[in-house]
Amino acid sequence: MAQTAVVDIDVIIVGSGAGGAMSAYVLTRAGIRCLMLEAGRDYDPGQEVNMFGADQDAPLRGTGTPDKPFGYYDATIDGGWEVPGEPYTKATGQDFKWWRSRMLGGRTNHWARHVPRFGPYDFKGFSRDGQGVDWPIDYDTVAPFYDRVEQLVGVCGGPLGLENHPDSPPEVLHKAPKPRVPELLIAAAAKSLGIPCVGTHTAVLTRDMPDDAAPRSACYNATDCGRGCNIGAAFQTTTSLLPMAKATGRLKVVTDAMVSRVVLSNDRKAEGVEYVDRKTGQRHIVRARAVILAASACETARLLLNSKTAAHPNGLANGSGQVGRNLTDTTGAHIEAVIPGLAGRPYYNEFGINFAHMYIPWWLYKAQQAGQLDFPRGYHFEIGGRFGTPGMGQEIWSLPRMYGDDLKRAVRNVKGTTLHLSLRGEMVRNDGCYAEIDPTVTDRFGIPVLKFHWQWTQAEYNQIAHGQRTARAIFSRLGGSVTQPDEPPETAIKAGGEIIHEAGVARMGVDPHTSVTDQWHRTWEVPNLRLHDGSVFASNPHKNLTLTIMALAMRSSEHLAAELKTGGLA
């Protein structure tokens, strides 16, 4: 029996990651009282991030395990590819990986912080090549919100000057960090092949951002952002948007609150949500004038599908049948090489801001539009490789089988000679990729779980093959040896979900018959229910999606605030 909590609130926000925290920030500053429900535990990077902890001090030298797949110090709590007691299932013979975390701030505590803007083409893919669907909004609509979000979260980077890669106004960005040797080397090889290489836009501060509630300091170029950042340089909502929203006095956060369904007051109005206290198992119902789901794309779809009623027999807001459909992720592949010419290079602080200072953006729009490529959408390469602990890089595996003083000299000589290019590409939605409720499996709270279906198409394989050829050409130009076998794209491609960019499972559109929300993220059938995460994405460009999630959440939250103030949801 659910207990009804009496809380004086206007908006319930489910999830504390990029979309949820941005919603809370905007709404509370607009005078709206919010209740945030986070499935995971409370988390304070200021108290829990061991930024300088040595690998030697960590079990297994910090290496990833099933308990902590990205390493012991990784800022993921009670999560990973599997969450104890919270399974998901997959169609027979198909593979999909679903990364989750159970902590305040969600997946913003660990992410790549690569924040490219979507470009004009990205919002109108169907109009351009006839595949997928267009968004109901365009770049010009979102651009002002990109400007404001970049200023708010803090983004460093420089000018791009490239087709479909919009620049930011010059006053918006923090100063770009200087490129490092591996990036300059890759850039030179790319340039010789007619491939651009530009400064990455990264959500890491290179100047201080004073704030009474959430003072943040510039990066000091020395520690792994994946552990979290207790000085607030690397953006995560737990050191920025959430404390800023709390400082208004209008945000109440309840952690360990696993939302199980949306509760309706009538067929077209959300009354609140039901959640399970993860510690006690007690169910609670909380009520508000509007509900925002920002639980991450697939959790949001799961909530809608699990909220079915007599009037919504296929799941809430699912009259179109599109909830759970159109599941996309970013394509991924990894090509790594040892560059002998880098042997013996002088050591310097190559940590920088941790992430790639430069990357290779997609550059073949014209060839693609001219029909010269056998895949419709592009990709980018993230550049990796720097000085690191010997033993983990291919340069060590590649050493002749020596020992003794020779081996010690060799290890010192080859440090920092392994580089890699990580391909990140766009897939177009297809009918074989979707999530549905598994009719037979529930989690430990009794909530039905998702079952994933995943099928790549030839377009993705062709894209990966193109990327493999390109990466090999770059490394070849550097005299390097690619260290992994020349795999076919069918096996080189990462599993669906593995790049952790799930999107599209409740897409926005202009037609209630083919989409789940309107351009303001309001579900067509329940207008006071909004979706503020990647679920609403009409397409999933290769450009990492967190910046766009935040820009769109800001836009929708301002719209909601105006709606609430004018009594639009009365």
Added chain:
Amino acid sequence: MISRRDSLKWMMAASASGLLADAAFAQVPANLGATGASLAQVSPWPVVKLPPITGLGYGTDPDTMNPTAPWPLTLTSAHRRLINALGDWLLPADDVSRGAGECDIAAFFDEWISAPYPDQQKDRPQLLSLLLWLDAQSRLTGGTDFVSLLRADQQHLIEAVLAYGNVPKAAGDAFGWFRVMTIFGYYSMPDNLAAAGMAPENPIIGDYPGPSDEAMAHLNALLTSLQLEPYA
């Protein structure tokens, strides 16, 4: 992110294909090829049957401010002596850093193969088989276990197993893995990393300065040799 398991898989495949022959570093002597070390008599590769590891892992929410490995260690003191002896052969003390055995590299291996995780459990029989085989081979040729062999005999055995000189292929493979793990365990100790020329990063307050002049000079020389124009 590439897993250690993927790295190993690639490496095996690349080695088999000869792909890495081009990756040899000219300034690094491939000294094992010259030794021609080989064994006259060979002990068979042992098949070990191990009781399962039943300890618990550190869980999905460990205290990262106070790291600890909660599982019990499983190697014997004899195992650890042998591992440290091998460690000092692979990475001996020199004028810049201690030997791997002196650093008790065996403690790293003990924690590793005693961990209740799948990757580590796959490594466990490989390590224990290798240790068993090295002692058996030592008794066969020298009448005693490895740590009690004459140094010349130890050296001959190590060179033979590194060179796949009439040794079971599994022994050569396992020792290759052991060598890489020793390097990883050794250089993940901050003092040894610093001795290798990579001091732990000190924070840089203010703008990141980019590569040093020396690093840029090395890069520019490389670009010139590759006939590449600098990026900018």
